[in-house]
Amino acid sequence: MANTPQVPGNDDAQTQREIDEVFGTANPNPGRVGCPSIEELTDLAWRRLPIGAPGYEHLTKCSPCYREFRAIQSGNDPGSRDPRG
Numbered sequence: 001m002a003n004t005p006q007v008p009g010n011d012d013a014q015t016q017r018e019i020d021e022v023f024g025t026a027n028p029n030p031g032r033v034g035c036p037s038i039e040e041l042t043d044l045a046w047r048r049l050p051i052g053a054p055g056y057e058h059l060t061k062c063s064p065c066y067r068e069f070r071a072i073q074s075g076n077d078p079g080s081r082d083p084r085g
């Protein structure tokens, strides 16, 4: 355990950008089939749902939802809720 090398933060950011690019464009889902509500996306983004929640799997199949999910995580909540409230 003590020999675990430090992972540079840059690497994580780069990996996250690549994940964003893949999941954010790979599955356009123009009909928004099976999409959860913005409330559920918010719960997913803030990790208020268990890791086995079906919404997480949906994010891997639906780019619009994934982009909304990431926007919520980065503070650009497209919904009406004020995160400060």
Ligand SMILES: [Zn+2]
Pocket: 029, 032, 033, 034, 035, 036, 058, 062, 063, 064, 065, 066
């Ligand atoms: Zn969706």
